[in-house]
Amino acid sequence: MNWFERRVMKARSLISKYQINNPKFVLDAGCGDGVQSQAFLSTFPDCQVIAIDVSLHHARKTHEHNKHFGKRIQVIVADYHNLPFCPNSFDLVLLAFSLHETTDKITVLKEALLVTKDNGSVIIVDYLPEAPTYWIPRQLKASPHEICNLISLATQEPVFIHFTFKNQRIHIIKIVKHTQEMP
Numbered sequence: 001m002n003w004f005e006r007r008v009m010k011a012r013s014l015i016s017k018y019q020i021n022n023p024k025f026v027l028d029a030g031c032g033d034g035v036q037s038q039a040f041l042s043t044f045p046d047c048q049v050i051a052i053d054v055s056l057h058h059a060r061k062t063h064e065h066n067k068h069f070g071k072r073i074q075v076i077v078a079d080y081h082n083l084p085f086c087p088n089s090f091d092l093v094l095l096a097f098s099l100h101e102t103t104d105k106i107t108v109l110k111e112a113l114l115v116t117k118d119n120g121s122v123i124i125v126d127y128l129p130e131a132p133t134y135w136i137p138r139q140l141k142a143s144p145h146e147i148c149n150l151i152s153l154a155t156q157e158p159v160f161i162h163f164t165f166k167n168q169r170i171h172i173i174k175i176v177k178h179t180q181e182m183p
Contacts (some may be wrong), residue, residue: 004035004065011039011096017172018123022092023047023091027044029080029112030054030098034062040094050085052078083111096125109151113177122175151175 001009022044028037029049040047049072051062056077063075078084081104093112102108112122143160 001003004033006174007035008038008042011035012043014125014172015039015043018121018174020092020123020174023120025090025092026050027052027083027085027090027093027115028062029084029093029095029108030101031075032058032098033063034075034169036094036096037062037073038066038069041066041072047072049073050090051144052073052080052083055078067168083115084153085115087114088117088120091117093121093122093128094125095122099124100127106111110156113175116177118177120177122177123174124175 023040024046026047026049028034028040028049028051031037031053034051037049037051040049040134049066049069051066051073053059054077059075059077063073066073066075076084080098081102088090090177091115095108095112099105099108107159109122116122
């Protein structure tokens with residue numbers, strides 16, 4: 001097993017922590033070399049992935065690593081600060097190990113939530129200390145409810161935090177877009 005395949009296996013093990021049910025349309029925003037895209041495509045056989053990266057080099061790597069999935073993956077050079085998709089297009093938007101690359105995280109979150117379907121999810125996975133509880137104001141080293149309120153205020157989108165997971169190296173937050181009143 002080569003280095004890329006080992007990373008895909010680790011990404012697949014993380015997917016089990018996302019608590020998602022067979023997403024049909026996934027946006028891998030900031031796809032890098034395509035590890036996360038491949039993990040989703042191999043885990044969910046009915047899934048289609050659009051992978052974007054601002055880097056042509058990364059887009060080419062993602063295409064090369066995932067071309068055997070054929071029409072189930074589309075790779076586009078695009079900026080996640082200004083997503084070229086219609087609102088409510090994706091069941092899931094994945095920001096895996098990419099959000100730390102920008103200083104304008106709120107704009108990226110607004111864009112991600114805009115293209116996420118109602119009851120869809122935005123999954124943020126990043127390294128500590130770059131994880132969301134560190135880069136959103138420091139009072140967010142608090143409860144998921146407080147994280148939810150600050151993200152809703154900042155993005156002007158109704159959301160709730162479904163769960164958080166943290167170990168010594170990474171933090172995962174699942175944000176669910178919800179435009180109807182919560183029960």
